[in-house]
Amino acid sequence: xxxxxxxxxxxxxxxxxxxxxxxxxxxxxxxxxxxxxxxxxxxxxxxxxxxxxxxxxxxxxxxxxxxxxxxxxxxxxxxxxxxxxxxxxxxxxxxxxxxxxxxxxxxxxxxxxxxxxxxxxxxxxxxxxxxxxxxxxxxxxxxxxxxxxxxxxxxxxxxxxxxxxxxxxxxxxxxxxxxxxxxxxxx
Numbered sequence: 001x002x003x004x005x006x007x008x009x010x011x012x013x014x015x016x017x018x019x020x021x022x023x024x025x026x027x028x029x030x031x032x033x034x035x036x037x038x039x040x041x042x043x044x045x046x047x048x049x050x051x052x053x054x055x056x057x058x059x060x061x062x063x064x065x066x067x068x069x070x071x072x073x074x075x076x077x078x079x080x081x082x083x084x085x086x087x088x089x090x091x092x093x094x095x096x097x098x099x100x101x102x103x104x105x106x107x108x109x110x111x112x113x114x115x116x117x118x119x120x121x122x123x124x125x126x127x128x129x130x131x132x133x134x135x136x137x138x139x140x141x142x143x144x145x146x147x148x149x150x151x152x153x154x155x156x157x158x159x160x161x162x163x164x165x166x167x168x169x170x171x172x173x174x175x176x177x178x179x180x181x182x183x184x185x186x187x
Contacts, residue, residue, distance in 0.1 A: 004051035005061050007043045011068045014040040015075050022079045022136075030139040037136055040072055041129055059114055063105070066117045069125055070098045076132045085135035085156075090164055094128065097175035104178070107185050115182060124167075124174040131163040 001009070014036055022033035047065060051057045077091040101121070108115045117125075138152055138160075145152070179186070 002056040002058065003054070004047040004056055005058060005064065007047035007050070008061060008065050008068045011040045011043045012071060014043070015072045018072070019075050019079055022076075028143055030136070030143045034136040034140040037076065037133065041133075044069055062114050062116050063109070066105070067102070070102065073125070073128050073132065074098060076136070080132070080135055083139065085139075085160065086164060090168055093168055094171050097171050101175060101178055104182055104185060108182070111185070118178065118181070120174040120177055124170040127167045127170050131167045134163055135160065
């Protein structure tokens, strides 16, 4: 297994630690979860960069990299529901889109084709990461400065919904565009 693929598998492992720390009620759990999420997110960029730079792009990497992204994002989104960061309906929309696209990729793989992530999907993923990071930073700041901070509440109430809205719109739009682009597989 080459280095980019190891980084991708490492991201899957880091996701388990991320969930464990975000789900604990320890004082610094949110801070540690944030740091793990940042490291896992950096491996997403680094594995793609190294695969292209070292000419080590593999079919395994093309399939597992988007899957590892989806597992990390879905885990974060689900963990943020009980913390009051995201409404369940928004998480359901995002995860449903991910299942649909993963299903389309499996359908393509059954026909001997690999559908890599496109630029719109990567843009959507970036906004999902930004939204998740926003709430993780606020949770970590709450651990450090106290949950009652007025600026944290302001950001949570006024900026959070805007980020969620952008993320939902991009998620739906990119999913529909990807399905349309690959509609021949569905016919």
